[in-house]
Amino acid sequence: MAEQNLDELYDLILKRKNNPEKGSYTDYLFTKGLDKILKKVGEEATEVVVAAKNDSDPDFILEVADLAYHVEVLMAERGITPKQIKEELASREGRQSRIHDRKDIKNW
Numbered sequence: 308m309a310e311q312n313l314d315e316l317y318d319l320i321l322k323r324k325n326n327p328e329k330g331s332y333t334d335y336l337f338t339k340g341l342d343k344i345l346k347k348v349g350e351e352a353t354e355v356v357v358a359a360k361n362d363s364d365p366d367f368i369l370e371v372a373d374l375a376y377h378v379e380v381l382m383a384e385r386g387i388t389p390k391q392i393k394e395e396l397a398s399r400e401g402r403q404s405r406i407h408d409r410k411d412i413k414n415w
């Protein structure tokens with residue numbers, strides 16, 4: 308099955324932002340602006356939560372994909388790149404064990 312690379316999807320989203328294309332949903336979101344994009348991210352996140360609670364929901368993957376796309380649109384709108392997210396995640400490597408030392412976390 309073909310796969311969509313998330314970095315390439317981001318590049319395409321950015322291309323739509325910089326070169327608006329009539330009829331493109333991505334262009335529609337950028338035209339509507341930040342509040343619309345935030346609303347969509349919120350809706351899609353809620354749909355992921357609902358689908359995840361239902362073991363037999365066939366739409367779970369679809370909802371996660373929708374959320375990933377809308378988060379990338381939000382990142383492009385705010386000028387944040389996948390590289391920055393990867394760097395942030397990389398900076399956390401090796402920190403996991405520290406959570407066991409935290410006395411404020413109960414029932415770990």
Ligand SMILES: N=c1c2ncn([C@@H]3O[C@H](COP(=O)(O)OP(=O)(O)OP(=O)(O)O)[C@@H](O)[C@H]3O)c2ncn1[C@@H]1O[C@H](COP(=O)(O)O)[C@@H](O)[C@H]1O
Pocket residue numbers: 316319320323328330331332333334347372373376
């Ligand atoms: N990955 C996506 C993608 N995921 C979800 N969606 C759109 O997100 C919308 C989510 O559906 P909803 O029912 O929640 O929203 P809606 O009722 O259509 O629209 P709203 O009025 O609620 O905003 C659908 O219209 C989907 O088409 C996407 N639209 C585009 N892409 C990719 O973005 C790239 C650029 O595509 P264009 O937007 O067509 O230029 C391409 O690689 C596309 O495959």
